[in-house]
Amino acid sequence: MNSFTRIMTATALATTVLAGSAASATEITFYYPIAVGGPITKIVDGYAVEFAKAHPDITVKPVYTGSYQDSVVKAMTAAKAGNAPDAAVLLSTDMFTLIDNDLIEPYDAIATSEGDKTWIKSFYPALMENSQAGGHTWGIPFQRSTIVQYWNKEAFKAAGLDPDKAPRTWDEMVAFGKKLTKRDASGHVSQWGVEIPSSGFPYWLFQALTTQSGAILANQDGTKVAYNDPKVVEAAQFFADLGQKYEVMPKGIIDWGTTPKDFFEGKTAIMWTTTGNLTNVRKNAKFAFGVAALPSKQRGGSPTGGGNIYIFKTKDKVKQAAALEFGRFLTTPERAADWGIATGYVATRPDAWQTEAMKKYAAEFPPAVVARDQLKDAVAELSTHDNQRVTKVLNDALQAILTSAKPAKPALDQAQAEATRILHAYQH
Amino acid sequence: MTAPRNARFSMHVQGWLLALPAIVLLATFTHVPAVSTVVDSFFSTPHGRQPAAFIGLDQYRTMLADPIFWRAVENNLLYALITVPVSIGLALAMALWVNGRIRxxxxxxxxxxxPTILPMVAAANIWLFFYTPDYGLLDQIGRLFGVDSTNWLGSPATALPALMAVTIWKEAGFFMIFFLAALQQVPPDLYEAARMENAGRWQIFRRITWPLVMPTTLFVAINALINAFRIVDQVIAMTGGGPNNATTLLLFYIYQVAFSFWDIGYAAALSTVLLFVLGTIALAQFFLLDRRIHYR
Incomplete structure (x- = not known):
């Protein structure tokens, strides 16, 4: 026997052994991104270990895949190479992209038992808006958030405002902002009234303004947008006016990443950001701060945001069932509460707020409840077919408006025309 | 007669065998992908169950009508036009300085x-801090001189120049090493002769140093130009192409079309254009400029 044959025999033997051990347990791959601070990897690994204890026949392999953007790239390229993850947490707005690429399985096709059906119905309806399309449920809410306002109580007191009252309307926000903006003789501003970030994905924060002015940006099936609705134009004008006319917000583009830092440094008295930053602010703000629902115009409200659990298509029904089981495990009331407390995300179902752990947390730290209470006014995050392209059109228009490159109306008319052209292929 | 032919044949085989590993690697990771990119650019993007269809030059027609593509081209040309000469000039100046006998x-x-040994993303993060309005380094320095704060990366007028500064800062030091090596190759007797002729410093630089480092300048220029079209990491780390596409460069746009929009066909067409641009630069520099360069 020469060395080549020996190696071949050994390999064949090893393969048989490995295949044998794999057959005894179903192994599923679970991709997840990290978008907030904290020891997320440790928490997710812990869930996988707990799951293994309850289901000895299933092994979950959690794979940290970077940011949301990295994660969808990794999941889609892996799927195109025939090696899709079995389950993944991806942006709720990636739904149409995943459907159009025929990559995900609707839950209603695989979760058919009575228990499964009640499970699908157990989440906040506002969170399900981004999870359902065409009569199917494609995603289950996992790490979801809304936008809230954080305010610096000491700055409010110094400006002669009631430190316990955040602005409740747009007019109040401007009026408070004028009192809070501190200018020296040369016009240099040491403290701004408010910051609404506009880098990267301005559409999300802008969607809070359009919701408040009474507009809905896209239809449920993701085939139409309303970028140049008069109410949307009004919201865009107000967004720009905060900096350019009322001068209570820095002009130009405000960076999403440094907004919390601006808040900690006292550079802004109010900031709009995700509830996912709650733990971050709690740790780093050296002053008393408050958290409140966003101010209203025609109505209050915010878009939801964050990630859903998707089950990928596969021919292996055993794996798919295992992935579903893991999805159910991650979203029990107890775990939804635990995840919410550990990260700052909104616990995704009403009964999670009835658990002992959550009741205790909410009593200790009342701001945690704000995001939940805002859910009743929340709308679906902007999501359409060819989502990233359609939202980029709006992002570009907003940045042009905010940097005074274009007036609101023509910029949004142009964005509407471009988005309609892109979505033309999806009109049935 | 057969024996020598056999020997020559086996020599050829040996030669090819020696080159084989390099050929395989180059073909797998460079040539095959490049060719298949060009081929893909004539097909539509497959969607779910709908396979790719041959559509001829449609992707290129879309490109001609795509304002963001033209914005990226314009930005990229501006980028090359400014970063290449400035970083070469700086590199040469620095090399001349540290080549002298100084403490x-x-x-x-x-x-x-x-700057060269820092990873680009780390460097980009340092510069993000420099550029932060109000408490960033640049604004803090500016305030000492009574300059009001600037939103460097957040306004369309300053965002692209701000990225250019990072590239120049990062590349000049690297190119300096090449110039330093070139300067040390210049025979000292030329300088001695020039000094005996009472030539001024500028004259010495123009008549001796500059022509003699010309091959290095060409090499550096090609690299800088190619780099200018290959920049993507700092755009992703610092601006994401914004505001309103003010910092969208070609490669970043390709990345966006391919991995955000999943429009693989269009991304292939854009890549083909970039490939063509880079190929042309290399050819032009090698063949047209070659003659004017002094080689010893």
Whole structure:
């Protein structure tokens, strides 16, 4: 026997052994991104270990895949190479992209038992808006958030405002902002009234303004947008006016990443950001701060945001069932509460707020409840077919408006025309 | 007659075998992908169950009508036009300086070279801090002189120049090393002769140093130009192409079309254009400029 044959025999033997051990347990791959601070990897690994204890026949392999953007790239390229993850947490707005690429399985096709059906119905309806399309449920809410306002109580007191009252309307926000903006003789501003970030994905924060002015940006099936609705134009004008006319917000583009830092440094008295930053602010703000629902115009409200659990298509029904089981495990009331407390995300179902752990947390730290209470006014995050392209059109228009490159109306008319052209292929 | 032919044949085989590993690697990771990209650019993007269809030059027609593509081209040309000469000029100036007999020469060389060894994303994060409005380094310095704060990366007028500064800062030190090596190759007797003729410093530079480092300048220029079209990491780390596409460069746009929009066909067409641009640069520099360069 020469060395080549020996190696071949050994390999064949090893393969048989490995295949044998794999057959005894179903192994599923679970991709997840990290978008907030904290020891997320440790928490997710812990869930996988707990799951293994309850289901000895299933092994979950959690794979940290970077940011949301990295994660969808990794999941889609892996799927195109025939090696899709079995389950993944991806942006709720990636739904149409995943459907159009025929990559995900609707839950209603695989979760058919009575228990499964009640499970699908157990989440906040506002969170399900981004999870359902065409009569199917494609995603289950996992790490979801809304936008809230954080305010610096000491700055409010110094400006002669009631430190316990955040602005409740747009007019109040401007009026408070004028009192809070501190200018020296040369016009240099040491403290701004408010910051609404506009880098990267301005559409999300802008969607809070359009919701408040009474507009809905896209239809449920993701085939139409309303970028140049008069109410949307009004919201865009107000967004720009905060900096350019009322001068209570820095002009130009405000960076999403440094907004919390601006808040900690006292550079802004109010900031709009995700509830996912709650733990971050709690740790780093050296002053008393408050958290409140966003101010209203025609109505209050915010878009939801964050990630859903998707089950990928596969021919292996055993794996798919295992992935579903893991999805159910991650979203029990107890775990939804635990995840919410550990990260700052909104616990995704009403009964999670009835658990002992959550009741205790909410009593200790009342701001945690704000995001939940805002859910009743929340709308679906902007999501359409060819989502990233359609939202980029709006992002570009907003940045042009905010940097005074274009007036609101023509910029949004142009964005509407471009988005309609892109979505033309999806009109049935 | 057969024996020598056999020998020649086996020599050929041996030669090819020696080149084989390199050929395989180059073909797998460069040539095959490049060719298949060009082929893909004539097909539509497959969607779910709908396979790719041959559509001829449609992707290129879309490109001609795509304002963001033209914005990226314009930005990229501006980027090359400014970063290449400035970083070459700076590199040469730094090399001339640290080539002289001055104190702390090693420390200076190291200081100039440091930006090169930093990973781009780390460097981009340092510069993000420099550019932060109000409490960023630039604004803090500006305030000492009574300058009001600037939103460097957040306004369309300053965002692209701000990225250019990072590239120049990062590349000049690297190119300096090449110039330093070239300067040390210049025979000292030429300088001695020039000094005996009472030539001024500018004259010495123009008549001796500049022509003699010309091959290095060409090499550096090609690299800088190609780099200018290959920049993507700092755009992703610092601006994401914004505001309103003010910092969208070609490769970043390709990345966006391919991995955000999943429009693989269009991304292939854009890549083909970039491939063509880079190929043309290389050819033009090698063949047209070659003649004017002094080689010893």
């Amino acid at each position: 702390g020469r090693a420390a200076l060389r190291l200081a100039f070279f440091t």
